[in-house]
Each structure stands twice: as structure tokens, then as C-alpha cells.
Amino acid sequence: MNLKEWRQLWFDGPEKEYLWRKYNDNRKVYFAAYYKDNDTILSNIERGMETFVRWEKKLLNIDLETQARKERRLSAGRVAMKAFVEALATNTMTVEADFVILSIDFEGDIKYGVKEFGFAKLDTRDVIGNALTPSPEMITGHNYALSDERMHGFMFGKTSKTDEVELATVIRDVLHVPDEQSNEYSTSTERRLVLVGHALQNELRILDGNGVDVANLHTVLGTMDTCNSFGRGTTLKNLLASLHVPLPLNRYSKVVSLHNAGNDAHYTLRALLALLHERSQHEHSAAGQIEILHDLAMAPLPVWPPVRDPRVRQAQEDDEEGFLNMAVLHD
Known part of the structure; x- marks a missing residue:
């Protein structure tokens, strides 16, 4: 009753x-x-x-569906990266290898608020068949800060100010990459993307919290997670160290450029390239342009721009091994 x-x-x-x-x-x-x-x-x-x-049962089905979608995205990402490496090995662009690698990172979370959003991207068209010496400028990026104290510290480009209201629009703009030169490999007006992140699931949750469902983005081919896709479940700092990807150190031998969204996105992309190069050595040796992966991953870091504060300038001049993060001493 x-x-x-x-x-x-x-x-x-x-x-x-x-x-x-x-x-x-x-x-x-x-x-x-x-x-x-x-x-x-x-x-x-x-x-x-x-x-x-x-x-x-309902929650279990949802979890199973979520896990299945995640596995499909990762599988598609691995297939795309394999096509990219094979195109480098043969010096031949293919439809499967024609995409943009987009690495994303957020500082903060949905519960306590996003502090920064950063991205780094590499166009496979700029890499495959490029007879010129690879340039670190092939990797481009930007950082967005939601507070004034986060405006400093991005090494690889500019930082723009945004807020919680505009963040969703910013994210959608970043995920929309126009195709400026339609060719035999692409007739779409938008470039296809492979999303990359370190512990990417955290980034996907924030995307979802801002109304961006990757499953509904037809341009996203797949995803790659540098945290576990290659069997190296570790922090970004430790992963970079194990791959010998260069990181700037201050005078106290401390890494000061991590935990900046734009920097982390850039480093994650470099880590991916280093991992792809490491894997490709077993399959393609030094064939074609495989070494460009290593060259981009290990490219020299940009010179930190001059600053006005004489204390910081003097510290940078004294530091021969790296630089002091502007945000540390900026008052």
C-alpha cells in the first residue's frame, strides 16, 4: 500500500x-x-x-554509452595519427592525414570556475611535404584569461582577457577552423580536427559545461590523450621530462611555465609529437620526414620578451638556463 x-x-x-x-x-x-x-x-x-x-540500470547504460563514445573517439584519433605518420613517411598527403591537431587545456574547473583557456594547433598541411627546415612557428596558439592576475606567463603568443559569459563563444570559435584553401583532400568549408589533451576527459567536461558537446561536432575526427593513450599515465611535467622535451627552468631549477593553460596546451602538443616520433621509430625508421616530429617537439623555446621591471630584467639576465616567470615577480 x-x-x-x-x-x-x-x-x-x-x-x-x-x-x-x-x-x-x-x-x-x-x-x-x-x-x-x-x-x-x-x-x-x-x-x-x-x-x-x-x-x-539506467546509469550503467549511460556510463557504458559514455565509455563507448570515449573509446570510439580515441580509436578514431589513433587512426588519424597513424595516417599522419604514414603520410610523413611517404612524403604524400592523403585525405586521412589532412586535419588540424588542436591541443586544449583549461585551468580551473566547472565547480570553482575556469581561470584560463588555452590552445595550440598544428596543421598537417604545414608539415607533410614541407621541404623547408621545420619551424617551431608551425605550432600556433593563444591563451585566454578570466582574471587580470592570469594575464602573464604565456610563452608562445598573446593572452586575451575574457569572462565566463563570453567563454563559450571563445571555445566555439577556437573549435571552428575555416578551410582557407579547399583542395583535392577537402571540399568542406571547415577543417577537420583531432582534439588533444593531457587527461582530456577533464577538458571535455568543461566543454560540456559550456554547452559544447564534442559528440555533436562533425568536424572532430577523434581525440588523443597524452595521459594514457600511450600507456604512460603520469603528470604532464613527468611526461615531458621522460621524453626530454625542453622546459624552461628558473635559477632555482624549478619549472615555472606549467599550469598556464596556453603553455600546457603547447607542451601537450609537443609531447604528442615526441610520442608519435618514438612510436614511429619501430615502424618507419628514418623514412621520409618522420624526423620533423622530433624536431618540432624539441625545438628551442621562444625567448621571453623584455620586461619593464628592472628586478625581473636583472633576474633574467642572470639566469642562463631559462627565465623567471613574469607572474612570479609581477607586482
């Missing part, structure tokens, strides 16, 4: 007068007795368990 049926007995049941006498016309006492009736308790427990089982 559910509570509605119990209530109807009080008002319309054939034994309502008996119930009134039994509970001294106290409706509250009668309703309270509902939760003390053994049959009712067992019935409620059974219904509760049935509801729990239904929700458990």
Missing part, C-alpha cells in the same frame, strides 16, 4: 469511522502510522529497491 492509498482510507475508505476512533480523529497520527506499519514498510522497501535497480 502506498501513501496515497493509505490517505484514501482515512477520507473515503469503508472503515474510515473506525480509523477516526482508533486515532482519536488525529489525522497526523494516522499518517505517521503509515511509516510504522510492517506491511507498508516491506512494500516501500520493495518499491524502493525496484526504483534503485531501474536507476542503476
Whole structure:
């Protein structure tokens, strides 16, 4: 018996007068007795368990579907990267290898707020068949800060100020890469993307929280996660160190450029290139332009721009191994 049926007995049941006498016309006492009736308790427990089982199945199905989508995206990302490496090995562009590698990173989270959003991208068209010496400028990027104190520290480009209201628009603009030169490999007006991140699931949750569902973006071929796609579940700092990707150190041998969204996105892209080069050595040796992956990953870091504060300038001049993060001493 559910509570509605119990209530109807009080008002319309054939034994309502008996119930009134039994509970001294106290409706509250009668309703309270509902939760003390053994049959009712067992019935409620059974219904509760049935509801729990239904929700458990529903949540399990959602989790399975989410995991399946994740695996499909990662699988598609691996296929795209394999095509990219093979195109480098043969010096031949293919439809499968024609895309933009887009590395993204957020500082902060949905619960406590996003502090920064940064990205770095590499166009495979700029790499495959390029007879020139590879330039670190092939990797471009930008950083967006949601507060004034986050405006400093981005090494690889400029930082723009934005806010929570505009962030979703900024993200959509970044994920929209126009095709400025349609060719035999692409007839679309937008470039296809492979999204890259370190522990990418965190970034995808923030994208979703800003109304951007990767599953609904037809231009996203797949994803790559440098945290676990290559069997190296570790921090970005440790991954970069294990791959010998250069990181600037201050005079105290401390890495000061991480945990800036734009920098982390750039370093993640370099880590991906280093991992691809490492893997390709077993399959393609030094064929074609495979070494360009290594050259881009290990390219010299940009010179930190001059600053006005004489304390910082002097510190940078004294530091022969790296630079001091502007944000550390900026007052």
C-alpha cells in the first residue's frame, strides 16, 4: 500500500469511522502510522529497491554509452595519427592525414570556475611535404584569461582577457577552423580536427559545461590523450621530462611555465609529437620526414620578451638556463 492509498482510507475508505476512533480523529497520527506499519514498510522497501535497480540500470547504460563514445573517439584519433605518420613517411598527403591537431587545456574547473583557456594547433598541411627546415612557428596558439592576475606567463603568443559569459563563444570559435584553401583532400568549408589533451576527459567536461558537446561536432575526427593513450599515465611535467622535451627552468631549477593553460596546451602538443616520433621509430625508421616530429617537439623555446621591471630584467639576465616567470615577480 502506498501513501496515497493509505490517505484514501482515512477520507473515503469503508472503515474510515473506525480509523477516526482508533486515532482519536488525529489525522497526523494516522499518517505517521503509515511509516510504522510492517506491511507498508516491506512494500516501500520493495518499491524502493525496484526504483534503485531501474536507476542503476539506467546509469550503467549511460556510463557504458559514455565509455563507448570515449573509446570510439580515441580509436578514431589513433587512426588519424597513424595516417599522419604514414603520410610523413611517404612524403604524400592523403585525405586521412589532412586535419588540424588542436591541443586544449583549461585551468580551473566547472565547480570553482575556469581561470584560463588555452590552445595550440598544428596543421598537417604545414608539415607533410614541407621541404623547408621545420619551424617551431608551425605550432600556433593563444591563451585566454578570466582574471587580470592570469594575464602573464604565456610563452608562445598573446593572452586575451575574457569572462565566463563570453567563454563559450571563445571555445566555439577556437573549435571552428575555416578551410582557407579547399583542395583535392577537402571540399568542406571547415577543417577537420583531432582534439588533444593531457587527461582530456577533464577538458571535455568543461566543454560540456559550456554547452559544447564534442559528440555533436562533425568536424572532430577523434581525440588523443597524452595521459594514457600511450600507456604512460603520469603528470604532464613527468611526461615531458621522460621524453626530454625542453622546459624552461628558473635559477632555482624549478619549472615555472606549467599550469598556464596556453603553455600546457603547447607542451601537450609537443609531447604528442615526441610520442608519435618514438612510436614511429619501430615502424618507419628514418623514412621520409618522420624526423620533423622530433624536431618540432624539441625545438628551442621562444625567448621571453623584455620586461619593464628592472628586478625581473636583472633576474633574467642572470639566469642562463631559462627565465623567471613574469607572474612570479609581477607586482
